[in-house]
Amino acid sequence: MVVEDPRSIVKRWLEAESLLVVGKSVERADSIEKALGRARFVEDFFEEGYLVARLVLAKVPHARLRAIDYSRALGVPGVARVLTYRDVPGENQVGYAIPDQPLLAEGKVRYCGEPVAIVVGRNPDAVNEAVELVELDIEPLPALLDPLEAMERRDVLVHDSLGSNIAFRTRVRKGDVEEGFSKADVLVENTYRTHHQEHAYLEPEAALAIPDLENRITVLATIQYPHLGQRIVSRVLGTPASYVKIVAPYIGGGFGGKDDEGPLVAARAALAAYHLRKPVFLYYTREDSIQTHPKREAAVIRYKSGASRDGKLTAIEVTIIHDTGAYANRGPFILWRATMHSSGPYYVPNAKVDGYCVYTNKVPQGSFRGFGNPPIHFAVESQMDRLAEKLGMDPVEFRLANMLRPGSETLTGQVLESSVGVHEALRRLAAASSWRTKRQEYERSRTGRFRRGIGAAVAWHGNSTSRGVPDWSNAYIHVARDGSVSVYTGIVEMGQGSPSSSHRQLVAEILGCPADKIRVVFGTTDAPDSGATHASRGTSVGAIGIVVAAGRIRSRLESFLSEYYNVERERIRMSGGQVVVDGEVRMSWEELVALAYTKGVDLSATGYFFLPKGAFNDDVGQGFAYPAFSFIAVIAEVEVDTCTGGVRVLEVHPALAIGRVINPEAVKTQVEGAVLQGIGYALMERLVFSPEGRIVNDNLTDYVIPTSHEVPVIRDPIFVEDLWEFGPFGAKGVGEMAFIPMPAAVANALSHALGARITELPLTPERVYSVIKQISGG
Amino acid sequence: MYYKLPRIEYYRPKTLEEAVRLLEEVEGSKVIAGGTDLLVDMKTSRAKARALVDVNSIAELRGVEDLGEVVRIGAATKLQELLESPIISENLPLLRAAVESMASWQIRNMATIGGNLCNASPAADTAPPLLAYEAELVIAGRGGLRTVPITKFFTGYRRTALSPTEVLKDIIVRKSEWTGWGYIKLGRRGGFTLSVVAVAALARVRDGVIEDVRIALNSVAPTPVRAYRTEEALRGREVSRDLLEKVARTVVDEISPIDDVRSTAWYRREMSYRLALDALTEALGVK
Numbered sequence A: 001m002v003v004e005d006p007r008s009i010v011k012r013w014l015e016a017e018s019l020l021v022v023g024k025s026v027e028r029a030d031s032i033e034k035a036l037g038r039a040r041f042v043e044d045f046f047e048e049g050y051l052v053a054r055l056v057l058a059k060v061p062h063a064r065l066r067a068i069d070y071s072r073a074l075g076v077p078g079v080a081r082v083l084t085y086r087d088v089p090g091e092n093q094v095g096y097a098i099p100d101q102p103l104l105a106e107g108k109v110r111y112c113g114e115p116v117a118i119v120v121g122r123n124p125d126a127v128n129e130a131v132e133l134v135e136l137d138i139e140p141l142p143a144l145l146d147p148l149e150a151m152e153r154r155d156v157l158v159h160d161s162l163g164s165n166i167a168f169r170t171r172v173r174k175g176d177v178e179e180g181f182s183k184a185d186v187l188v189e190n191t192y193r194t195h196h197q198e199h200a201y202l203e204p205e206a207a208l209a210i211p212d213l214e215n216r217i218t219v220l221a222t223i224q225y226p227h228l229g230q231r232i233v234s235r236v237l238g239t240p241a242s243y244v245k246i247v248a249p250y251i252g253g254g255f256g257g258k259d260d261e262g263p264l265v266a267a268r269a270a271l272a273a274y275h276l277r278k279p280v281f282l283y284y285t286r287e288d289s290i291q292t293h294p295k296r297e298a299a300v301i302r303y304k305s306g307a308s309r310d311g312k313l314t315a316i317e318v319t320i321i322h323d324t325g326a327y328a329n330r331g332p333f334i335l336w337r338a339t340m341h342s343s344g345p346y347y348v349p350n351a352k353v354d355g356y357c358v359y360t361n362k363v364p365q366g367s368f369r370g371f372g373n374p375p376i377h378f379a380v381e382s383q384m385d386r387l388a389e390k391l392g393m394d395p396v397e398f399r400l401a402n403m404l405r406p407g408s409e410t411l412t413g414q415v416l417e418s419s420v421g422v423h424e425a426l427r428r429l430a431a432a433s434s435w436r437t438k439r440q441e442y443e444r445s446r447t448g449r450f451r452r453g454i455g456a457a458v459a460w461h462g463n464s465t466s467r468g469v470p471d472w473s474n475a476y477i478h479v480a481r482d483g484s485v486s487v488y489t490g491i492v493e494m495g496q497g498s499p500s501s502s503h504r505q506l507v508a509e510i511l512g513c514p515a516d517k518i519r520v521v522f523g524t525t526d527a528p529d530s531g532a533t534h535a536s537r538g539t540s541v542g543a544i545g546i547v548v549a550a551g552r553i554r555s556r557l558e559s560f561l562s563e564y565y566n567v568e569r570e571r572i573r574m575s576g577g578q579v580v581v582d583g584e585v586r587m588s589w590e591e592l593v594a595l596a597y598t599k600g601v602d603l604s605a606t607g608y609f610f611l612p613k614g615a616f617n618d619d620v621g622q623g624f625a626y627p628a629f630s631f632i633a634v635i636a637e638v639e640v641d642t643c644t645g646g647v648r649v650l651e652v653h654p655a656l657a658i659g660r661v662i663n664p665e666a667v668k669t670q671v672e673g674a675v676l677q678g679i680g681y682a683l684m685e686r687l688v689f690s691p692e693g694r695i696v697n698d699n700l701t702d703y704v705i706p707t708s709h710e711v712p713v714i715r716d717p718i719f720v721e722d723l724w725e726f727g728p729f730g731a732k733g734v735g736e737m738a739f740i741p742m743p744a745a746v747a748n749a750l751s752h753a754l755g756a757r758i759t760e761l762p763l764t765p766e767r768v769y770s771v772i773k774q775i776s777g778g
Numbered sequence B: 001m002y003y004k005l006p007r008i009e010y011y012r013p014k015t016l017e018e019a020v021r022l023l024e025e026v027e028g029s030k031v032i033a034g035g036t037d038l039l040v041d042m043k044t045s046r047a048k049a050r051a052l053v054d055v056n057s058i059a060e061l062r063g064v065e066d067l068g069e070v071v072r073i074g075a076a077t078k079l080q081e082l083l084e085s086p087i088i089s090e091n092l093p094l095l096r097a098a099v100e101s102m103a104s105w106q107i108r109n110m111a112t113i114g115g116n117l118c119n120a121s122p123a124a125d126t127a128p129p130l131l132a133y134e135a136e137l138v139i140a141g142r143g144g145l146r147t148v149p150i151t152k153f154f155t156g157y158r159r160t161a162l163s164p165t166e167v168l169k170d171i172i173v174r175k176s177e178w179t180g181w182g183y184i185k186l187g188r189r190g191g192f193t194l195s196v197v198a199v200a201a202l203a204r205v206r207d208g209v210i211e212d213v214r215i216a217l218n219s220v221a222p223t224p225v226r227a228y229r230t231e232e233a234l235r236g237r238e239v240s241r242d243l244l245e246k247v248a249r250t251v252v253d254e255i256s257p258i259d260d261v262r263s264t265a266w267y268r269r270e271m272s273y274r275l276a277l278d279a280l281t282e283a284l285g286v287k
């Protein structure tokens, strides 16, 4: 009997034993290409003779836009056209969560850096010159830069029609917080502040739009979700989605930034190509990129928590304020995620949480590795340390006493039956890192100029979209007559090594064919909609479709072989390019495929999988939040120079509970990258805004990110394989995980070294030094 | 692809005379050495030039020479060559330490010492050690050569004593019996970074007495600066921790730092003291 049912297929491979390819550190398929510089990125497809385009950005934070005069720009030789909102044939509306954002400014400009027009020309020199000559006739309006102020103001509105600067609210009401606090023996209350972060991907945004004879358009873009780009381009152009093809070639880093800006850069290039009927290449300079695209959430978090003498959390009360900037973008989703994770991976009986996503006249807030979770975990994990301190408990012991386990209820009242390995992860981590010994040792030597500290932080991160928001996976697999296999997925390759490598592993395992026969065609709308490459889902949710499609073909082949040899299926093994019956090699993979072609076996399959979800009550923030959670615990060791305030992270120990580890080496690289990016965010990265709200350090000289000098010793991760029932072979997501606890872990280690806590990021030498002066009475 | 150089004329003279003549005759021309400052500035329109006169092929502008009394460094010598030069390690360890803190291997293989000085950034890293060594700069122009002490070379924010038609030829450092030195640079990250503050210190101590001492800083004023009054307060005194801690404070009165994207004036003042203390501790060999 052929098994086609997605759930049964996923279950079969979840339970599969003796895996040959999955779980192995397989070398990346794209490593040679990238090392030799042969891998092609969007700009590499540019050909002489294509038109080039650049954005005109607003230079004021808030103004009515009365007119745009580009007559002088058109006078520059070589300039072909200047496009504004008037040229949008479809809808000038690209808001993801709330319809508040135009593709090109219309009626108003709301932040310095907002795209107002597109200049298209025959060469960059002409375009650069013309960009400066586009004049905006504006009526300046007062600008709101502080979210706390913006929340209160009604006289100045970023979006006039909304009547308030609060774009979106969230809430959780669980149990009775008053009662919870009354039962507490210790209370801790603090305000935490976190800041924006620039993605600083190596490759700034770019798109090449190529119209064809039949008015269809192909756009190569730096984009994390080709099918979303297709929807946005079709909306802006007013053409059917089927007339729009999006391709993401190799992408030079995304981290979420190209999830937000990718569809917009594609739509802007497409708009120009639509009007000019020629290929148009749109490229953001580094400065344009930093000024325009959304940034990591800047948050103000007020956090009160209580615990009883026996080390149990009794209640939390939290207010989260996100500065979403000029447009909501994905701000509401980010706030939602932060809110529903605001307890940390702990059981809290009573909770009251309120979230506000607030408009200001600054660059929008957007998706960035961790998606709302790093700031809230900075708050939660700082609180946990303070509570432990007040209770006189070891911070790890205190965490373990409150940690979620299988059967526990989360902040939203969701009961997690399985796949909750975080308790074991932290326990093993504490042992492996000599936590106790080092903690005591560093405490004893808290004198002298250089002081060391060790800190722990734990994080959880829901897999898939929030609540009941539909999420699915899909893929298409086709086996050619020669036994080679084409795998089509919308998941993109932006440096993480999936889909190019991990998807290949999955297919090789399931079909039992040689890995080098498999080609993964990724990042294209020619593949079925596999969802976005964000939310750590590329090799988790994003690859379930691969398992289903490959599983279908495998089942058909097994069925065929069972009839062909007249044996039960259990006696047939397909692996490593061979068919083995009762321990005897019968034919090669190639022979099997050739035979199957002559016997009417369908060797093409799609793999649609729709994730089952549950109900959620938004009024009280209770119910089904996520189908599964990934978990991580890290222990960080730092050294602080008390004379300069400089902090160095010396060593990081990670432990992950992320279900099945498909490729340990690939997971390690994700952990290393996220650790370093987290260190950058915690210690040095800082956007500087002028009094007008303009980003001053819009280049990589003035905006510093870590280099190899900042790389600490990063220990091999400890894995707790707490399989997730729907994940490919039980895999959960990992891409974002190590970032989330890093700011908290560094801050906790620093507090341990100094004996004083800093509640505002980043922990720059200036800030640390001024705290040191305060405590030393200087 | 938008970071494109505007159309320019390009000259690569073989002799200094030819270079000077080109600078005189070609309108809007500018010297280019490694281009690690200039090309970045031209691509982002911070600097403008119609023509570039490349000095890399002028043999007499390259290399390090031990001339007995003095060390001569050609202005177009690459930073990496300085790092690898035994003459520099032996005679100018303070300069070596500063160069070691600069940029990356790739950049150091392009960037020149002359470019670093002529660019006249307040953060230039070769400036503090050369100020401390009181280097002499040999400048070639229409009328031949002239010599300017480095202490008179920086005339204002990114301005120098060079006229647009002059070329920096040599950096001459007189050898001297320094007993200790220290270069301490504080950046926003561990390496590959411009300084928030850097301090160079050079000292000659005999029998526990400070015979001579030089202190120079960058990133704390419109130009790299010497801290003369602090030096004065140390000269002739007996080396001690107490003295240092007291006297190092006076550097703060000799600087005029500002708030910028890299740091604040307050922190720069605090760190000027701290780094001066640390650099002097090393230079004076204080226990």
Ligand SMILES: Cc1cc2nc3c(=O)[nH]c(=O)nc-3n(C[C@H](O)[C@H](O)[C@H](O)COP(=O)(O)OP(=O)(O)OC[C@H]3O[C@@H](n4cnc5c(N)ncnc54)[C@H](O)[C@@H]3O)c2cc1C
Binding pocket: B030, B031, B032, B033, B034, B035, B036, B037, B038, B039, B040, B055, B075, B076, B101, B102, B103, B104, B107, B110, B111, B112, B113, B114, B115, B116, B117, B118, B119, B123, B124, B125, B126, B162, B166, B167, B168, B169, B192, B193, B194, B195
């Ligand atoms: C990534 C990066 C990192 C860097 N890190 C550092 C650092 O850590 N510390 C630091 O101090 N600097 C740093 N720099 C700046 C730069 O590399 C140095 O200032 C370098 O020494 C400049 O030398 P150059 O030969 O490249 O100069 P160029 O760019 O060729 O020239 C700079 C200026 O000097 C003039 N000029 C050059 N040579 C002569 C000459 N012989 N006579 C007259 N005029 C001349 C040019 O006309 C131009 O105005 C960095 C730069 C980059 C791009």
